[in-house]
Amino acid sequence: MDHVASSAPGARSVPVCYRHPDRETGVRCTRCERPICPECMVSASVGFQCPECVHGGGPAHQHTPGGGGAGRTMAAARPRTVAGGPITADPRLLTKVLIGINIALFLVQLAVGESFTQRFEVIGQAYTPLIPGVQGIAQGQYYRLLTAMFLHAGFTHLLFNMLSLWWIGGPLEAALGRARYLALYAVSGLAGSALTYLLAAPNAPSLGASGAIFGLFGATGVLMRRLNYDMRPLFALLVINLIITFTPGFNIAWQAHVGGLVAGVVTGYAMVHAPRRNRALIQYGTCALVLVAVAVLTLVRTGQLT
Known part of the structure; x- marks a missing residue:
């Protein structure tokens, strides 16, 4: 269930980032569909993904055909911010x-x-x-x-x-x-x-x-x-x-x-x-x-x- 913020009974609920419950957001991870704020967004081929899906919640590698039935592993692209910058350990x-x-x-x-x-x-x-x-x-x-x-x-x-x-x-x-x-x-x-x-x-x-x-x-x-x-x-x-x-x-x-x-x-x-x-x-x-x-x-x- 999504985290939501509501200011009064009956008011329209506003989703909040699942990693930062104090931040309202209108964007969801395209893989797990959880709401995410700009600090958590990772630019994907379509939309944005959350850090967990990028680093471990989904397939981290892509297999391409190889000789003898074996596959070759290609590393996933480096996660990016909304504007295309690299994700860093200390974003501030x-x-x-x-x-x-x-x-x-x-x-x-x-x-x-x-x-x-x-x-x-x-x-x-x-x-x-x-x-x-x-x-x-x-x-x-x-x-x-x-x-x-x-x-x-x-x-x-x-x-x-x-x-x-x-x-x-x-x-x-x-x-x-x-x-x-x-x-x-x-x-x-x-x-x-x-x-x-x-x-x-x-x-x-x-x-x-x-x-x-x-x-x-x-x-x-x-x-x-x-x-x-x-x-x-x-x-x-x-x-x-x-x-x-x-x-x-x-x-x-x-x-x-x-x-x-x-x-x-x-x-x-x-x-x-x-x-x-x-x-x-x-x-x-x-x-x-x-x-x-x-x-x-x-x-x-x-x-x-x-």
Whole structure:
């Protein structure tokens, strides 16, 4: 019997993953028909299978005719995630590494002081108090588009971003696989930095992982839609975040959030909807197109400022 979740007597039952009873899902293993969540899904020739069916619940080998009536054994294909990435022992490893990098660099910010932050945050063109001369991306410091993704303005800023990264990034990493997840994170963060550079005042600094995290939000929405999940909780959380983003007084770089969200939706769509034929080419090709857009925005703004 399926595990189901019901909020009230008579309410429509919603299946939950048989391995993670706290996660609702609309997807079932094509072999045993048990409901499975994205972390448990293994891409199969048709639909998805659960880890138990892949590793031992079904035929693990295929026999082909051989001489003398004997058969030759062919190993089954390596199990894959929804997006075609390899299944790993720790599906949240990369998320943990990213959180660790953010925390480590925040400690460096505290130890070194404001001069470190001013050297690596997004800023178009300005005189900074602790660094002599004009600084900014317009001066050729393009590395700021990347480094700003790992800096934070304070403990509260870091805490909320890292909690969001853990809650949203962990399941998404399990569903996409490490390489695709890292590509999504990188292009989303860079898109957020590029849009900030293009639209914000040239002397307005910006920093934080929220551009990349909004990209994860967007990709999660695409994945949930693909798997027929109830998207209302995600929409509610996204609306709350967008309200905070555009509320005066919070001093939030809305450009980074919007840029990351758009890049995340576009890249996430390619990740989960790419056909099996040439799947990796389509997925990483989309990432490359987003990076081209980032380069174009950056060059346009640099031309304006110089």
